[in-house]
Amino acid sequence: MSRSWPRGPRRRYVPRPPRSLWRRLLDYGLTAVLLGLFILVAARLDRFExxxxxxxxxxxxxxxxxxxxxxxxxxxxxxxxxxxxxxxxxxxxxxxxxxxxxxxxxxxxxxxxxxxxxxxxxxxxxxxxxxxxxxxxxxxxxxxxxxxxxxxxxxxxxxxxxxxxxxxxxxxxxxxxxxxxxxxxxxxxxxxxxxxxxxxxxxxxxx
CATH class of the missing domain: 2.40.50.90 (OB fold (Dihydrolipoamide Acetyltransferase, E2P))
Structure with missing residues (x-):
């Protein structure tokens, strides 16, 4: 015996609008800051050796x-x-x-x-x-x-x-x-x- 469920209407895929230049620059800046902090902490860890x-x-x-x-x-x-x-x-x-x-x-x-x-x-x-x-x-x-x-x-x-x-x-x-x-x-x-x-x-x- 097969079962079936009523199918609802399919949602139409709507692509996201591209990020603005300022948003991309902000993301890149945050990434650079986090990377810099990581490098700084790694450099200081030798003090605890x-x-x-x-x-x-x-x-x-x-x-x-x-x-x-x-x-x-x-x-x-x-x-x-x-x-x-x-x-x-x-x-x-x-x-x-x-x-x-x-x-x-x-x-x-x-x-x-x-x-x-x-x-x-x-x-x-x-x-x-x-x-x-x-x-x-x-x-x-x-x-x-x-x-x-x-x-x-x-x-x-x-x-x-x-x-x-x-x-x-x-x-x-x-x-x-x-x-x-x-x-x-x-x-x-x-x-x-x-x-x-x-x-x-x-x-x-x-x-």
């Missing part, structure tokens, strides 16, 4: 090292500045130099590897560093010779409770110490919000 450095480390202070030609600021921590002093048992002591010695002991003449994509205002790579299986950033905070600076808050709380390193006495936060010495730069924390801000700035920066 993770850099990896490895080699024999020169320990500059408690939170920065040099690997070859690359200066590295250890991400998420802040150690006393090299010339900074702290107080314990009623006497001042060179906590900045001891922080540097602590980092050197953690490295223990082993090869160091660091990775990161952000840089600070002085061009130093903000890096997560290891010597063998030792997470140097984390270990320096755990040892009490650096404070949390956007990360490692749990490790700082443990070191503070155990009164190890600088927590055994009294000290100025490294950031506060830098603020009180005009020849020392002000540095912002390395937390997640700072990373997001860096990413947004890299995407929109044209120079």
């Amino acid at each position: 993770t850099r990896k450095e490895q080699g024999t480390a020169i320990v500059n202070d408690g939170d920065s090292i040099t690997l070859g030609a690359e200066r590295i600021r250890m991400r998420g921590i802040d150690a006393p500045e090299y010339t900074q002093t702290c107080r314990k048992g009623g006497a001042d002591y060179p906590c900045g130099k001891l922080a540097r010695q602590s980092l050197a002991r953690l490295i223990a003449n082993r090869q160091v590897s660091c990775s990161g994509w952000q840089r600070d205002r002085y061009g130093r790579l903000l890096g997560d560093c290891k010597a063998g299986d030792t997470d140097l950033n984390r270990a320096q905070v755990q040892a009490g010779w650096a404070v949390a600076f956007g990360d490692f808050e749990t490790e700082e709380a443990t070191a503070r409770a155990a009164k190890v390193g600088i927590w055994a006495g009294y000290f100025d936060e490294p950031q506060d110490w830098r603020d009180s010495h005009h020849d020392q730069p002000v540095e912002r924390t390395h937390g997640a919000l700072a990373s997001l801000g860096d990413a947004l700035r890299e995407l929109v920066r044209f120079w």
Whole structure:
């Protein structure tokens, strides 16, 4: 058995009128803008590429090292500045130099590897560093010779409770110490919000 449906009247095909010159120019302009934005974003993505450095480390202070030609600021921590002093048992002591010695002991003449994509205002790579299986950033905070600076808050709380390193006495936060010495730069924390801000700035920066 066959079925049939009533056929309605066929619609007559009416071709669209050609676009005006101005409309075509507008379309071409929008295409060029979108293409330009795509090229710009692609060119900026190299800023987010993770850099990896490895080699024999020169320990500059408690939170920065040099690997070859690359200066590295250890991400998420802040150690006393090299010339900074702290107080314990009623006497001042060179906590900045001891922080540097602590980092050197953690490295223990082993090869160091660091990775990161952000840089600070002085061009130093903000890096997560290891010597063998030792997470140097984390270990320096755990040892009490650096404070949390956007990360490692749990490790700082443990070191503070155990009164190890600088927590055994009294000290100025490294950031506060830098603020009180005009020849020392002000540095912002390395937390997640700072990373997001860096990413947004890299995407929109044209120079």
